[in-house]
Amino acid sequence: DTGVSQDPRHKITKRGQNVTFRCDPISEHNRLYWYRQTLGQGPEFLTYFQNEAQLEKSRLLSDRFSAERPKGSFSTLEIQRTEQGDSAMYLCASSLVAGLSTDTQYFGPGTRLTVL
Amino acid sequence: AQKVTQAQTEISVVEKEDVTLDCVYETRDTTYYLFWYKQPPSGELVFLIRRNSFDEQNEISGRYSWNFQKSTSSFNFTITASQVVDSAVYFCALKRTYKYIFGTGTRLKVLA
Numbered sequence: 291d292t293g294v295s296q297d298p299r300h301k302i303t304k305r306g307q308n309v310t311f312r313c314d315p316i317s318e319h320n321r322l323y324w325y326r327q328t329l330g331q332g333p334e335f336l337t338y339f340q341n342e343a344q345l346e347k348s349r350l351l352s353d354r355f356s357a358e359r360p361k362g363s364f365s366t367l368e369i370q371r372t373e374q375g376d377s378a379m380y381l382c383a384s385s386l387v388a389g390l391s392t393d394t395q396y397f398g399p400g401t402r403l404t405v406l
Numbered sequence: 407a408q409k410v411t412q413a414q415t416e417i418s419v420v421e422k423e424d425v426t427l428d429c430v431y432e433t434r435d436t437t438y439y440l441f442w443y444k445q446p447p448s449g450e451l452v453f454l455i456r457r458n459s460f461d462e463q464n465e466i467s468g469r470y471s472w473n474f475q476k477s478t479s480s481f482n483f484t485i486t487a488s489q490v491v492d493s494a495v496y497f498c499a500l501k502r503t504y505k506y507i508f509g510t511g512t513r514l515k516v517l518a
Contacts, residue, residue, distance in 0.1 A: 400450065
């Protein structure tokens with residue numbers, strides 16, 4: 291199996307611009323997660339999908355953030371009107387939930403966003 | 407409250423030394439899962455181990471071993487005979503329902 295992939299790996303943008311990131315999960319994984327990681331911190335949960343349904347959004351996810359997983363496969367995370375505080379690493383993870391056993395999340399390499 | 411504390415911000419050791427990374431967690435759940443991940447400079451979090459709250463057996467995988475103690479709410483990670491390739495940031499995480507709660511990580515530097 292190929293792992294979780296994310297594109298782009300790096301993004302530099304000017305304040306006020308919109309950006310979109312893509313995540314391709316491990317094939318047949320039904321859950322997909324987005325996390326944000328700032329320097330010196332652990333990843334913080336943003337949102338997750340079960341197939342194409344977005345089931346939970348963190349309070350960290352302001353109205354400027356939107357995520358989609360249109361066909362239950364890849365996902366996009368869009369940030370509108372970026373602010374300098376949005377500068378961070380955005381990590382995607384996927385997992386397979388089957389039956390009653392818990393899932394293990396496998397992470398992608400992340401997209402590092404720098405807002406100037 | 408759910409919380410994971412990794413008090414060691416950075417540890418430096420010389421190659422072949424043993425090193426233990428500490429993880430203390432807080433949860434009111436009776437069923438929970440704990441994880442360790444490695445984050446090398448490339449940025450990708452690499453899964454190392456998962457442990458559920460009902461299994462307190464220690465685990466060994468090659469040079470890695472984990473000590474889970476519910477009585478002290480700790481899940482410590484030991485690397486035996488460290489190598490330069492072990493240099494990375496290591497995260498401990500607590501899983502509650504669907505999401506992970508991560509600690510702030512411990513940066514391990516293994517010097518040749």
